[in-house]
Amino acid sequence: MSDLRNCPFCGGKAEAKTWEVGNFGDREAGVTCTGCGATFGNAIDFGATPDEVEAELVGAVERWNRRADADQTLRGPAEIARLETALQIARRYVLSAKETFGADDDAGWIIQQDLKMVDEALAGGGG
Numbered sequence: 001m002s003d004l005r006n007c008p009f010c011g012g013k014a015e016a017k018t019w020e021v022g023n024f025g026d027r028e029a030g031v032t033c034t035g036c037g038a039t040f041g042n043a044i045d046f047g048a049t050p051d052e053v054e055a056e057l058v059g060a061v062e063r064w065n066r067r068a069d070a071d072q073t074l075r076g077p078a079e080i081a082r083l084e085t086a087l088q089i090a091r092r093y094v095l096s097a098k099e100t101f102g103a104d105d106d107a108g109w110i111i112q113q114d115l116k117m118v119d120e121a122l123a124g125g126g127g
């Protein structure tokens with residue numbers, strides 16, 4: 001069986017094992033953290049062979065060891081910077097449209113609304 005990674009919640013040591021559930025001999029195979037108790041397990045079929053129980057444990061270890069890609073978790077700040085740049089560009093276009101069309105007629109009102117939305121998005125307020 002492959003090594004168990006430490007708990008993603010507390011960093012504690014984890015162990016793969018089987019345990020009983022309820023009073024009727026039902027069992028689960030899974031992984032539990034010895035530090036914080038984070039646990040997940042799958043029911044073992046009644047009458048499962050030792051090989052089938054072992055397969056459940058191997059599957060549980062694989063799932064326990066799975067982590068989100070670092071790319072995925074580090075994407076937040078880069079994504080925010082990219083969107084801020086896009087909003088700055090949008091703001092420049094709205095301002096140049098305002099210069100071209102003025103702000104007195106219907107087009108001007110729409111431009112004012114667009115500018116307001118872009119400014120709110122840049123401020124993090126949303127709309």
Ligand SMILES: [Zn+2]
Pocket residue numbers: 007008009010011012033034035036037038
């Ligand atoms: Zn833990």
